[in-house]
Amino acid sequence: MADRLKNDYDVVVVGGGAAGLNGALMLARARRSVVVIDAGTPRNAPASGVHGLLALDGTPPAELLERGRAEVRSYGGQVVSGSVDAVVRDDDGFVAELADGRRVRARRLLVATGLADELPDIPGLRARWGRDVLHCPYCHGWEVRDQAIGVLATGPVSVHQALLFRQWSDDVVYFSRGIPLTEEQAEQLAARDIRVVDDEVAAVEVADDRLAGVRLGDGTVVGRDAVAVSPRMTTRAGFLAALGLLSTDHPMGEYISTDETGRTDVPGVWVAGNATDLVAQVGGAAAAGAMAGGQINADLVAEETRVAVRARRESRSAEPVVASR
Structure with a gap:
């Protein structure tokens, strides 16, 4: 089987979203042996389409990923279903341990596992997530334009x-849910004609498979066509703890810290996409994956060159000295 997991690769990519697949694409095109291990739980699965992505706007997320997998495979890369539970150092590389007991070794590691959205515990909210319960206006704003939000x-x-x-x-209502506003915030909302409701939010109401409104603690329903909520975003990279790579806290959640190329403080490990950038959209995540893939290849080339130079010097120093006449 073409995508059967082998024992060793130049690079193991953990996570098969836009960042992971684009990183793998760059590496496969660089003639590296690369495998993407994907758990099959993309963050944007509930959405009907990916937006703001040039030439691919509106493409269903599942279709975009399937096309990406095909491209990676067309250059000799592999995409394997599985979930990585732990990664440990192994001499000059890494061993990734999968939940089903499989193990695979790699010289370098690219983590692109994305993040998980933690929503408030409000009945009805999770069921409508990605449909008419939204978070990003650039991803979904056009689809709810001129509606009651x-x-x-x-x-x-x-x-x-x-x-x-x-x-x-122009019809936006802000439900404060007991979180106090500063004077400046209250003034900003009033200046933009955004009504503030301070009552408790009890549930999100649904009728005929459509969001109908927000039910308050006293039973009143404020009619809304869409609801926006900012979730707490947490990285899916706990398996890196054994390497000493821990998440960094942020007011919006947590992420893995990297430099601008995706390189972490642990030599040989890169992170790309939402796992390190909480606000990256699909296009940004894909670009970050491409950057990390190129950087990983360059790092491997540098290592291979050092080894080759050392071998050449040792070979030359071992050559017998021929006495001149």
Whole structure:
């Protein structure tokens, strides 16, 4: 079988979203042996289409990923279903341990596992996530333009989120959920004609498979066609803990810290996409994966060159000295 997991690769890519697949594509085109290990749980699976991606706007997420897998495979890369539970150092490389007991060794590691969205515990919210419960106006704003939008406060970026969605609709209601506003924030919302509701939010109402509104604690329903909420975003990279690579806290969640190329503080490990950039959209994640893939190849070339130079010097020093006449 073409995608049967082998024992050793130049690079193991953990995560088969836009970042992981584009990183693998760059590496496969560089004639590296590369495998993508993908758990099959993309963050954007509930969405009907990927937006803001030039020439591919509106493409269903599953279709985009399937096309990406085909491209990686066309250059000799592999895509294997599985979930990585742990990664440990092994001499000058790494061993990735899968949940089903399989193990695979790699000289370098690219982590592109994305993140998980933690939503408030409000009945009805999760079921509508990615449909008419949204988070990103650039991803979904056009689709809910001129509709009645509610914004549920969750933390420090919620007011900013409400102000952004006001660009797409003049009917925006901000549900503070007991989180106090500063004087400046209250003034900003009032200046943009965004009504503030301070009552408790009890549930999200659904009727005829469509969001109908936000039900308050007293039973009142504020009619809304869409609801925006800023989730807490947490990286899916706990398996890196054995390498000493821990997540960094952020007001919006947590992420793995890297430099601008995706390189981490652990030699040989790169991270790309939402696992290190909480606000990256699909295009940005793909670009970061491509950058990391190129950097990993360059790092391997540098290592191979050092080895070759050392071997050449040792070979020359071992040559017998011929006495001159």
